[in-house]
Amino acid sequence: MxxxxxxxxxxxxxxxxxxSLAERLRRDRARRDHITRKAKASGRTTTLxxxxxxxxxxxxxxxxxxxxxxxxxxxxxxxxxxxxxxxxxxxxxxxxxxxxxxxxxxxxxxxxxxxxxxxxxxxxxxxxxxxxxxxxxxxxxxxxxxxxxxxxxxxxxxxxxxxxxxxxxxxxxxxxxxxxxxxxxxxxxxxxxxxxxxxxxxxxxxxxxxxxxxxxxxxxxxxxxxxxxxxxxxxxxGAPTNNNDTAGFLFTPLHSLPEQATFYLVNLTGVSVGGKPLDIPPTVLSGGMIIDSGTIITGLPDTAYSALRTAFRTAMSAYPLLPPNNDDVLDTCYNFTGIANVTVPTVALTFDGGATIDLDVPSGVLIQDCLAFAGGASDGDVGIIGNVNQRTFEVLYDSGRGHVGFRPGAC
Incomplete structure (x- = not known):
């Protein structure tokens, strides 16, 4: 399809x-908050x-x-x-x-x-x-x-x-x-x-x-x-039926939430910016991440987002950072007016089992010149991987085999 x-x-x-972008992202934030509340209330378990x-x-x-x-x-x-x-x-x-x-x-x-x-x-x-x-x-x-x-x-x-x-x-x-x-x-x-x-x-x-x-x-x-x-x-x-068909995929275990069969949960274990891993205590990310095609912005626990924002702003220090707007969901936005070539650092997500994916640059990192991540979740609570971060990857959900796969450059 x-x-x-x-x-x-x-x-x-x-x-x-x-x-407006602000209105769409306010609606998106409401969706993220709703999903994380449901997830938090439920508890956590672990053919071609x-x-x-x-x-x-x-x-x-x-x-x-x-x-x-x-x-x-x-x-x-x-x-x-x-x-x-x-x-x-x-x-x-x-x-x-x-x-x-x-x-x-x-x-x-x-x-x-x-x-x-x-x-x-x-x-x-x-x-x-x-x-x-x-x-x-x-x-x-x-x-x-x-x-x-x-x-x-x-x-x-x-x-x-x-x-x-x-x-x-x-x-x-x-x-x-x-x-x-x-x-x-x-x-x-x-x-x-x-x-x-x-x-x-x-x-x-x-x-x-x-x-x-x-x-x-x-x-x-x-x-x-x-x-x-x-x-x-x-x-x-459907899913690939042999090893040749899964070439190029990076897999991580798929988890479920009790009494919340809807959601697909994976364990995020680390985040890197420009090839440098961020110092995020494991307990911060212990709630896991729901992969959601219907949420736009990725929502991280506050400590993880703060570390990401600091590293990303440092890497982007050559470009004018727009002042924050209290009405906006996103707080790291840039003015690229008149700049012909913009170098955006790679942002990588590492999952349980060692699967590390480099988000597409810039489409998987920025949305309308803003960092496509936000905070708002408490440390240890479930987060959400939004659709911007998923761009260009084939994301394979295979509950029968108990894993999620990511294949870069698929579209």
């Missing part, structure tokens, strides 16, 4: 104005792909997140959706949404009455009852005298979606479709959504695309997030 940034030219064109979908940066839907274009229904209706490893239940906005109950989106609304394969899930069914453990249930709704299963989701930035839990045919590529795919037919959305048509959940809970297709693809998937608006990446289901 091709993957694109939702603000990039590879995403469909739109005439709406972009939200058959389908590939282009991914892109989401310029066309006014977002700094990443999108894929899928087909839903029979006949298939094109929908542009965010990819999100930090949530599970997929959804799209559905007719009869109107301006008071739904937000403006890029593509025409999906109409379930026009599809021959759409089916609402009954309220007394096992599929509906299975929503309860993962807190996606929202009671029942009566339609034409029938009691239907209702889902509800509130995201970290307080955006909400409510509608009918349903099944449908999901078309991933012309040759590959998923029948009876469980998803949310969104009838009421509230919040500050961008122009995307919905969301594709890639978390580890049973409601996600990954779990629903596990019998076919083994519960494994990978993606590559392109560095900018002019290129595409990919979202792939």
């Amino acid at each position: 091709p993957l694109a940034h939702r603000h990039g030219p590879c995403a469909p064109a739109t005439t709406s104005s972009w939200p 792909s058959d389908v590939s979908i282009p991914t892109s940066l989401g310029a066309a839907v006014d977002s700094l997140e990443y999108v894929v274009t899928l087909g839903i229904g029979t006949p298939a209706v094109q929908q542009t959706v965010l990819i999100d490893t930090g949530s599970d239940l997929s959804w799209v906005q559905c007719k009869p949404c109107n301006s008071s109950s739904c937000y403006p989106q890029k593509d025409p609304l999906y109409d379930p009455t026009a599809s021959s394969t759409y089916a609402p899930v009954p309220c007394d069914s096992k599929a509906c009852k299975d929503l309860v453990p993962d807190a996606y249930d929202h009671g029942c709704t009566n339609s034409s005298g029938t009691s239907l299963c209702q889902y509800g989701i509130e995201y970290g930035n307080r955006d909400t979606t409510v509608g009918v839990y349903s099944t449908e045919t999901l078309t991933l590529s012309p040759q590959v479709s998923v029948k009876d795919f469980g998803f949310g037919c969104g009838l009421v959305q509230q919040g500050t959504f961008d122009l995307f048509d919905g969301l594709l959940g890639l978390g580890g809970a049973p409601e996600s695309l990954v779990s629903q297709t596990a019998e076919t693809y083994g519960g494994a998937f990978s993606y590559c997030l392109p560095p900018g608006n002019s290129t595409t990446g990919f979202l792939a289901l």
Whole structure:
């Protein structure tokens, strides 16, 4: 599946104005805080792909997140959706949404009455009852005298979606479709959504695309997030089946959180700037890091971020540092006006098992001339690796083999 940034030219064109970077990052910080609170509350434990979908940066839907274009229904209706490893239940906005109950989106609304394969899930069914453990249930709704299963989701930035839990045919590529795919037919959305048509959940809970297709693809998937608006990446289901196919990957163990099956957790053991390891006590990073495609900025425990910021500012001392703005999430931003060549130091992340990845320079280190990291978590608490740091890597999630892999230069 091709993957694109939702603000990039590879995403469909739109005439709406972009939200400001500060506003997008405030929403992103709310998401980071929400995920880390959930993780902290839960405690801590320790074939070649058959389908590939282009991914892109989401310029066309006014977002700094990443999108894929899928087909839903029979006949298939094109929908542009965010990819999100930090949530599970997929959804799209559905007719009869109107301006008071739904937000403006890029593509025409999906109409379930026009599809021959759409089916609402009954309220007394096992599929509906299975929503309860993962807190996606929202009671029942009566339609034409029938009691239907209702889902509800509130995201970290307080955006909400409510509608009918349903099944449908999901078309991933012309040759590959998923029948009876469980998803949310969104009838009421509230919040500050961008122009995307919905969301594709890639978390580890049973409601996600990954779990629903596990019998076919083994519960494994990978993606590559392109560095900018002019290129595409990919979202792939399945995992390499032999050693030759894993050449170029660096692996680290994959961990889970009790009662939080959604999240993918790895152990970060060190950070380097310009090839020099930072002095970060091991206890600071002991909470682990959730890898999240739907979060933009990487959130580190405060001591780790302070060490990174100091080293990065020292390495960038030749360039004018902008004064901090209390309204902004990012505090290390530069004025490169009139400077033809900017040398950005390498930033490397080292994980459990010794896997060390050099982030792409500059796309994986800077966002709009600012260091794409932030503090805010207490030492020892879980952090989050955002999508900026993941750019150009193929990130392989393989729960069956219990590891996460990083392959540089994949898109």
